[in-house]
Amino acid sequence: MTGFAFRSVAPAETRPSQWRRLSREWSADRQAFGGASWRKAMMWIFLLSDTFVFGCFLLSYMTVRMSTTVPWPNPSEVFALEIGGTKMPLILIAIMTFVLISSSGTMAMAVAFGYRRDRVRTALLMIVTALLGATFVGMQAFEWTKLIHEGVRPWGNPWGADQFGSSFFMITGFHGTHVTIGVILLAVVARKVWRGDFETGRRGFFTSQRGRYENVEILGLYWHFVDLVWVFIFALFYLW
Amino acid sequence: MADAQLGTAGPLPGAESEDVELYHPHSWLTKYVFSQDAKIIAIQYASTALAIGLVALVLSWLVRLQLGFPGAISFIGPKEYYQLITMHGMIMVIYLLTALFLGGFGNYLIPLMLGARDMVFPYVNMLSYWIYLLAVLVLVASFFAPGGPTGAGWTLYPPQAILSGTPGQEWGIVLMLLSLILFIIGFTMGGVNYVVTVLQARAPGMTLMRMPLTIWGIFTATILALLAFPALFVGAVMMLLDRLLGTSFFMPAIVEAGQRLRYNGGSPILFQHLFWFFGHPEVYIVALPAFGIVSDLISTHARKNIFGYRMMVWAIVAIGALSFVVWAHHMYVSGMNPYFGFFFATTTLVIAIPTAIKVYNWVLTLWRGDIHLTLPMLFAIAFIVTFLNGGLTGLFLGNVVVDVPLSDTMFVVAHFHMVMGVAPILVIFGGLYHWYPKVTGRMLDERLGQLHFWATFLGAYAIFFPMHYLGLMGVPRRYFDIEGLSFVTPSVATLNAFISVVALLVGAAQIVFLYNLVRSLTHGAPAGPNPWRATTLEWQTPETPPPHGNWGATPPVVYRWAYDYSVPGAAEDFIPQNQPGRAPGPAPA
Numbered sequence A: 001m002t003g004f005a006f007r008s009v010a011p012a013e014t015r016p017s018q019w020r021r022l023s024r025e026w027s028a029d030r031q032a033f034g035g036a037s038w039r040k041a042m043m044w045i046f047l048l049s050d051t052f053v054f055g056c057f058l059l060s061y062m063t064v065r066m067s068t069t070v071p072w073p074n075p076s077e078v079f080a081l082e083i084g085g086t087k088m089p090l091i092l093i094a095i096m097t098f099v100l101i102s103s104s105g106t107m108a109m110a111v112a113f114g115y116r117r118d119r120v121r122t123a124l125l126m127i128v129t130a131l132l133g134a135t136f137v138g139m140q141a142f143e144w145t146k147l148i149h150e151g152v153r154p155w156g157n158p159w160g161a162d163q164f165g166s167s168f169f170m171i172t173g174f175h176g177t178h179v180t181i182g183v184i185l186l187a188v189v190a191r192k193v194w195r196g197d198f199e200t201g202r203r204g205f206f207t208s209q210r211g212r213y214e215n216v217e218i219l220g221l222y223w224h225f226v227d228l229v230w231v232f233i234f235a236l237f238y239l240w
Numbered sequence B: 001m002a003d004a005q006l007g008t009a010g011p012l013p014g015a016e017s018e019d020v021e022l023y024h025p026h027s028w029l030t031k032y033v034f035s036q037d038a039k040i041i042a043i044q045y046a047s048t049a050l051a052i053g054l055v056a057l058v059l060s061w062l063v064r065l066q067l068g069f070p071g072a073i074s075f076i077g078p079k080e081y082y083q084l085i086t087m088h089g090m091i092m093v094i095y096l097l098t099a100l101f102l103g104g105f106g107n108y109l110i111p112l113m114l115g116a117r118d119m120v121f122p123y124v125n126m127l128s129y130w131i132y133l134l135a136v137l138v139l140v141a142s143f144f145a146p147g148g149p150t151g152a153g154w155t156l157y158p159p160q161a162i163l164s165g166t167p168g169q170e171w172g173i174v175l176m177l178l179s180l181i182l183f184i185i186g187f188t189m190g191g192v193n194y195v196v197t198v199l200q201a202r203a204p205g206m207t208l209m210r211m212p213l214t215i216w217g218i219f220t221a222t223i224l225a226l227l228a229f230p231a232l233f234v235g236a237v238m239m240l241l242d243r244l245l246g247t248s249f250f251m252p253a254i255v256e257a258g259q260r261l262r263y264n265g266g267s268p269i270l271f272q273h274l275f276w277f278f279g280h281p282e283v284y285i286v287a288l289p290a291f292g293i294v295s296d297l298i299s300t301h302a303r304k305n306i307f308g309y310r311m312m313v314w315a316i317v318a319i320g321a322l323s324f325v326v327w328a329h330h331m332y333v334s335g336m337n338p339y340f341g342f343f344f345a346t347t348t349l350v351i352a353i354p355t356a357i358k359v360y361n362w363v364l365t366l367w368r369g370d371i372h373l374t375l376p377m378l379f380a381i382a383f384i385v386t387f388l389n390g391g392l393t394g395l396f397l398g399n400v401v402v403d404v405p406l407s408d409t410m411f412v413v414a415h416f417h418m419v420m421g422v423a424p425i426l427v428i429f430g431g432l433y434h435w436y437p438k439v440t441g442r443m444l445d446e447r448l449g450q451l452h453f454w455a456t457f458l459g460a461y462a463i464f465f466p467m468h469y470l471g472l473m474g475v476p477r478r479y480f481d482i483e484g485l486s487f488v489t490p491s492v493a494t495l496n497a498f499i500s501v502v503a504l505l506v507g508a509a510q511i512v513f514l515y516n517l518v519r520s521l522t523h524g525a526p527a528g529p530n531p532w533r534a535t536t537l538e539w540q541t542p543e544t545p546p547p548h549g550n551w552g553a554t555p556p557v558v559y560r561w562a563y564d565y566s567v568p569g570a571a572e573d574f575i576p577q578n579q580p581g582r583a584p585g586p587a588p589a
Helices: A002-008 A018-026 A038-067 A091-115 A119-149 A162-195 A214-239 B028-033 B038-068 B078-114 B122-144 B172-200 B213-244 B268-301 B309-325 B338-350 B352-366 B375-398 B400-406 B410-440 B446-472 B492-523
Strands: A080-083 A086-089
Touching: A038 A162, A038 A214, A038 B172, A038 B213, A038 B268, A080 A091, A091 A119, A091 A214, A119 A162, A119 A214, A162 A214, A162 B213, B038 B078, B038 B122, B038 B492, B078 B122, B078 B172, B078 B213, B078 B268, B078 B410, B122 B172, B172 B213, B213 B268, B213 B309, B268 B309, B268 B352, B268 B375, B268 B410, B309 B338, B309 B352, B338 B352, B338 B375, B338 B400, B352 B375, B375 B400, B375 B410, B375 B446, B410 B446, B410 B492, B446 B492
Parallel strands: none
Antiparallel strands: A080 A086
16 A cells, blocks of 8 residues: 555654745755646645535534524424434434545545556445435435424524524535535546546547546546545534 | 546646646537636636626616716616615625625636646646536526526625515526525535645745745635635525525514514624625725735836735734724614623724734835836736725724714715725736736836826715715715705705716726727737846746646746845846845744
């Protein structure tokens, strides 16, 4: 695994310190991030910007939750499912979280196989990741349907503050959109990997650029980001 | 596009980097319309921004006509007046200044000044422009929608922005919010390009500390925009939901025309925080590129290296960082804990330090320089004066106790027009006069330019200087008609009429400028490759205007910083950045 490669290089004393490397890279010509390709750097910068989007969504949600004078519905009751006669709090969310975190694992494996030029395993693992992502979105759709049947609307709900439904639909909807876009991109890139585009140098339909196996990793960055955001949504919306 | 072929038979070698190959257009459509060349995209951005800016200019005429000669224009009632000021402000700040500095100057200058062949992801860069154009069209559509554009004021404060008392409540506000969302999406696509091009695609020898200050300004402003626009994006999405779905993010329980609305328990202050978390950095998104460009104009046209280059860079970075912790100084009268007011007043005043460093360094660059009073130089000097002026009134408004009585008066209007309206637009003009020869190969007409400069500079002072006095006399902003108000002296009407007449004349001078831009395309004097004898890379291209790929067969190699002017012992009074040899000046890192 490439991730463990650092064990084989020189011991720490002979390597320049992190700070020295940082200052050397930033005072160099051409590139400030020696190891990053253009596309990968763009993804990182985009994710930084997107972090601020989700940050603002979550801070806004917390603000309205604290400033509203009406009690907030209890999430462990609202998000409970009745299974075999017992009410299980947050069971669906727990499964959804498990599914999404697992998909990060399969994504990481896809990236690793991509760098080994293992075309088939990479494509299959990406498809598995996409299926797990689609499962997540499917369960979210189920949750939305259930809540809508119980009377939750963006403008109100039977149990308390109106902002509960507003924030819920907005934040999970925005996150779900991110997952859906990720699933579509996974399917597209998996097809390219499967077809061998990154080996034959076939050009992209829109960009006319040759793709590389690095594209798998760049998409992986996005996917892990979406998972990480979910952890915060889970903690701040469902567990609070 | 599907018809594209890359690098198969083109005259250019592929880009040096293996990352992305240059896209070679194969038809008129992909060369000039759906172009992926940053230079064409820059011209598209700039033309669109100037076109919509012309609309905003006409709106300001109408505003001034109403203020100077109340009732003279029969179709301007209170409703129309609010629509005029709202659209004027929003267009000027977002769709003209932001788009022109970053989309226009950024796209043109970043690859050329850094010695790159193009942006790092030209296809996404192209999408950025088309989404921007869509945003502009959605905005324009609101003029023709039932009820007209929104009249909520450019800050769009809820609850009034989406209540039926505000004009444009039916369609205008919805289209405005949609347009902002589109603008932000489009900008993000361009923004990641600008940032990564600066970080990862510089020419050999081009270290960060050898970059022209223009690039430092645009680069830092783009980072600010990428971190500040998300707040506006979220605010726009939430207000759109409040308006369309009836959620209550920003809407408290409210009674309208005797009817209790279905809104309940939202926080209007939350929107103000989101808006100004974007809105204050936005001031510097506009100002930092202006700082950078003006530094290069002054250095080039005074034939002298910029004074304190490193301090100039760090001042840009410091201003950028500080701009994120001052936003609530726009909200002193919204009500806040006094300790917060103290905090935000302090951070606001701290910004004066790096800003003063910049102003001193500009003046010290001019000091004993070989000053050529060319058009770019005139505009640069005008900028320093105007910016200093606007900055000083900023010290008044940054203090809570001084701000509270001045809030919502014409003093505020005068302040922000000076500091983020007139000052950056002067730099835009200076920059256009400076780089037009590179973009088109021809000079802009000098006599028309002189007329444009003096009318604009003196006119701007004649408009906004008296406006400070109006503010101190207590004339409120955003009032459709101030006649008969007991706290406003009647003599104010005379001053208002004077301002309006000047405003019409200054506006007319801008038409002269646009005429100059178009006419000089064919009638301007041929410029040659480097008419200003400047050092930076964009003037060293093998052809003017630079062709696709910018540099022909061999891209430039950089040997020195951007400010080797009047070097003792050198053959000429400037040494281009790509000329080999040890630079006598201070050695960059």
